[in-house]
Amino acid sequence: MSKLTGKTAIVTGATSGIGRATALLFAEEGASLVLTGRRRERGKAVEAECRQRGARAVFVEADHTQSADCVRVVTSALREFHQIDILFNNAGIVTQGTAESASEADWAATLALNVTAVWRMCRLVIPEMRKVGGGVIVNNASDWAVVGGKGALPYAASKGAVASMTKSMALDHAHENIRVNAVCPGDTFVERWLEKGYFEGSSPVTLEAAQAESAAYLPMKRFGRPEEIARAVLFLASEDSSFVTGHLLLVDGGNTAQ
Numbered sequence: 001m002s003k004l005t006g007k008t009a010i011v012t013g014a015t016s017g018i019g020r021a022t023a024l025l026f027a028e029e030g031a032s033l034v035l036t037g038r039r040r041e042r043g044k045a046v047e048a049e050c051r052q053r054g055a056r057a058v059f060v061e062a063d064h065t066q067s068a069d070c071v072r073v074v075t076s077a078l079r080e081f082h083q084i085d086i087l088f089n090n091a092g093i094v095t096q097g098t099a100e101s102a103s104e105a106d107w108a109a110t111l112a113l114n115v116t117a118v119w120r121m122c123r124l125v126i127p128e129m130r131k132v133g134g135g136v137i138v139n140n141a142s143d144w145a146v147v148g149g150k151g152a153l154p155y156a157a158s159k160g161a162v163a164s165m166t167k168s169m170a171l172d173h174a175h176e177n178i179r180v181n182a183v184c185p186g187d188t189f190v191e192r193w194l195e196k197g198y199f200e201g202s203s204p205v206t207l208e209a210a211q212a213e214s215a216a217y218l219p220m221k222r223f224g225r226p227e228e229i230a231r232a233v234l235f236l237a238s239e240d241s242s243f244v245t246g247h248l249l250l251v252d253g254g255n256t257a258q
């Protein structure tokens with residue numbers, strides 16, 4: 001028996017990176033999947049990859065900064081699969097800047113997706129989880145939720161808020177068998193990193209250049225892989241973590257142990 005057989009999971013931001021890797025692993029573990037993101041072509045491709053693994057999967061094109069889109073994701077999940085057992089709040093953006101240099105627009109955009117959308121999705125799924133006797137929420141925070149993030153103030157602030165929401169929701173809903181945890185990845189290589197302009201002042205980066213840079217500061221001398229974060233998310237989403245709630249699970253190759 002697979003770890004998620006009979007479960008329905010929503011994975012937000014499943015079109016690439018950690019979200020895609022988690023969707024594929026959940027598919028292998030027997031979950032029915034609702035996948036979201038703004039890039040339709042990529043979402044349909046991940047939907048197909050999940051189906052190839054034997055899972056029922058549906059991609060719902062959605063911008064999670066829009067309240068109506070969040071509602072549509074949840075109603076689509078209920079229409080397709082009739083219940084929601086797992087929510088992986090993964091969609092997120094990274095923005096740069098210090099207190100002085102961060103722009104109003106970046107601050108607003110970062111909090112709208114990384115914080116407000118997480119709350120919105122939780123608010124929508126918790127009543128559905130209650131109806132089926134419980135559920136699991138996993139929020140994607142960051143190692144910068146627990147230590148400072150140099151030069152990325154809006155992002156670090158947003159992930160600190162995710163950590164705080166995770167613990168608060170865990171307390172609010174523990175009595176109704178709804179567990180709420182966060183995965184806190186360290187630097188994890190995703191293809192987005194190769195996009196022009198992703199790193200302030202150095203664009204585009206190559207994988208080789210990024211790896212060389214990482215060796216200078218990461219204990220394991222390498223970045224994480226999306227699949228390694230996905231396995232931690234599976235642990236938190238499955239019965240393997242049945243007595244774990246309000247936890248921030250660092251998956252950072254020891255970076256924050258330094």
Ligand SMILES: NC(=O)c1ccc[n+]([C@@H]2O[C@H](COP(=O)([O-])OP(=O)(O)OC[C@H]3O[C@@H](n4cnc5c(N)ncnc54)[C@H](OP(=O)(O)O)[C@@H]3O)[C@@H](O)[C@H]2O)c1
Nearest residue numbers: 013015016017018037038039063064091092142187188192
């Ligand atoms: N990679 C790392 O080193 C690292 C470290 C710590 C935490 N994280 C967290 O991991 C999560 C996933 O990031 P990633 O590294 O896997 O990068 P990614 O490949 O860029 O994934 C981000 C996902 O979020 C989606 N997204 C962005 N804006 C959205 C919006 N407005 N509405 C709906 N979906 C949206 C993207 O899909 P569309 O573009 O199709 O909308 C994409 O699927 C984020 O929360 C990030 O903060 C990553």
